[in-house]
Amino acid sequence: MELYDLLKKAKDNDKDAAYEIIKDFDGALKKLSKSLHHEEAETDLIIELLELIKTIDMEIFKHSTHKQIAKYIHMHLKKRTVDLFRAHKNKIKEHVEINYDLIPDETVGGIENDTATSILIQSLVKQQRDIIILEFIQGFSEKDISKILGISRQAVNRALNNLRKLYLGDGGETIGRKDDRTSLQPRYMDRTYCNSYILYSQKPREERSSPGRKGA
Known part of the structure; x- marks a missing residue:
């Protein structure tokens, strides 16, 4: 073709x-x-x-x-x-810098959660981050990812499970899109290096907003 x-x-x-x-x-x-x-x-x-x-x-x-x-x-x-x-x-910056002036007001309550998520993703090894980008940003299936990276589907599953364990461990919230599908979504895409993501929580916003914003 x-x-x-x-x-x-x-x-x-x-x-x-x-x-x-x-x-x-x-x-x-x-x-x-x-x-x-x-x-x-x-x-x-x-x-x-x-x-x-x-x-x-x-x-x-x-x-x-x-x-x-x-x-x-x-x-x-x-x-x-x-x-x-x-x-x-x-080198890639080792911490996430947040410019609150560029973030819509309604998202400020979840900033702490988003920052923690970015740190968790950065803690993964390079191959695991690549798998996450290919599946959740590019939309490839686990089978396709295993072919592209030349690794087994079990290795793909392990990488995704590691993220879930990291995020869900010690009382973390469920990782998922608003339509209940497990996913990472980009807050912005740094063309130099893809290194910042949001995880949407399935909990209602009022349950996870910061105390300072309740009743505002």
Whole structure:
């Protein structure tokens, strides 16, 4: 199948098409990841490729050849490799900084919960964070993730279970979307490095709001 058609299908949430694109660029991903000199660099670039698929404007490729589209993707990955190298060199911030002026008033009551969640996610090993991003941000199934990362489905399950144990341990709340599906949702996506998320609580807001906001 032509790259244009694969991109179009992948953009429409066709996971098989996305996996085919990853396989097509396997050589480039491996070569670029070597220049990053850190563990799991190839997975970082796979996530970058998936982000590109999600946001790419297909209109600009209407009259492009397979080779032209492939060159565009390769150049994008090279640019992101440089960005990732700089991010790794400078290190990721070890704490979450919150700008209250940028956060809607109704979310302030849950800030402490969100901050704790971000810290918990950062405490996971790199592969576990990648699994979480691929499943909850990119929407891949556990079977797809095991193929993309080249690990067993049991390893995927273990990573997700570790997060649940960390978060639910010692009286934590249930992890889940508002539609009761287990999920992580992005508060914002740092294009340099994906490292901040919200976990929505299933408890009513009034039960988990900070004491200072009750009766306000």
